[in-house]
Amino acid sequence: MTNKTIDLICQRRSIRSYKSTPLTSEQINEIIQAAQSAPSSNFLQCATIIRITDSEKRSELAHYSGDQSYIVQAPEFWVFCADFNRHFQIDATIPLEKAEQLLVGCIDTTLMAQNAVIAAQSLGLGTVYIGGLRNNIAKVTELLALPKYVLPLFGLCIGYPDQNPDIKPRLPKQLVFFENHYQPINHQLLAQYDSQMRDYYGHREINQKTNGWSDKIAETISKGQRDFVLNYLHKQGWITK
Numbered sequence: 001m002t003n004k005t006i007d008l009i010c011q012r013r014s015i016r017s018y019k020s021t022p023l024t025s026e027q028i029n030e031i032i033q034a035a036q037s038a039p040s041s042n043f044l045q046c047a048t049i050i051r052i053t054d055s056e057k058r059s060e061l062a063h064y065s066g067d068q069s070y071i072v073q074a075p076e077f078w079v080f081c082a083d084f085n086r087h088f089q090i091d092a093t094i095p096l097e098k099a100e101q102l103l104v105g106c107i108d109t110t111l112m113a114q115n116a117v118i119a120a121q122s123l124g125l126g127t128v129y130i131g132g133l134r135n136n137i138a139k140v141t142e143l144l145a146l147p148k149y150v151l152p153l154f155g156l157c158i159g160y161p162d163q164n165p166d167i168k169p170r171l172p173k174q175l176v177f178f179e180n181h182y183q184p185i186n187h188q189l190l191a192q193y194d195s196q197m198r199d200y201y202g203h204r205e206i207n208q209k210t211n212g213w214s215d216k217i218a219e220t221i222s223k224g225q226r227d228f229v230l231n232y233l234h235k236q237g238w239i240t241k
């Protein structure tokens with residue numbers, strides 16, 4: 001790789017087992033500062049992080065997320081929320097119900113989170129996102145007392161890695177990086193990638209599988225539907241207009 005930053009980014013992989021060593025407050029502050037340095041649409045700064053230090057709440061959140069044990073094990077667990085409630089408190093007359101607001105909130109929050117991920121990694125820490133939180137999004141909302149216009153998008157476990165998983169191969173560049181116009185899928189390249197993924201899944205240390213990538217897409221997408229999300233969004237004040 002050409003420099004340390006790119007190398008660091010390309011070496012990232014999700015960590016699902018952590019040492020008990022806590023983070024120092026300096027480390028936490030540095031990660032938050034890096035997270036807040038992310039760009040923000042119209043500088044609206046519409047993201048909020050909730051650090052979960054209450055062990056009972058942590059266990060509840062782990063349960064709501066499908067009993068993912070590393071949520072309890074990780075020294076830090078943060079919930080990233082798209083947040084327009086701050087703006088609502090400043091001026092209750094601003095219209096916040098348009099679909100665009102949802103997009104802006106999700107984009108800002110995700111940019112902030114990924115900055116936190118890379119900052120944590122630069123400190124020798126590992127992370128994993130927890131979208132499983134949305135399995136029980138209404139219960140998470142209640143547990144964290146999230147008001148209207150606040151949307152818990154995902155959690156993030158942070159801590160020193162207690163495992164060393166392989167890097168997961170990505171789609172070939174030609175399938176995701178086009179010039180000037182959209183390109184139909186190149187099936188030959190896809191087949192090569194499937195074979196690479198079959199090899200990766202078949203040889204990794206834990207959770208070995210026999211599938212490739214494209215043969216599991218339909219199953220993966222249909223099992224993650226969370227049909228209740230639209231209703232939930234409406235209740236929280238999102239995309240009602």
Ligand SMILES: Cc1cc2nc3c(=O)[nH]c(=O)nc-3n(C[C@H](O)[C@H](O)[C@H](O)COP(=O)(O)O)c2cc1C
Pocket residue numbers: 012013014015016065068128129130131132133154167168
């Ligand atoms: C928004 C988001 C939510 C995710 N939710 C979970 C989760 O609930 N549990 C989990 O173990 N991994 C979760 N992941 C991690 C992905 O499974 C992982 O990033 C993907 O398989 C690629 O592997 P890598 O991160 O090791 O490169 C999530 C990732 C993202 C971006």
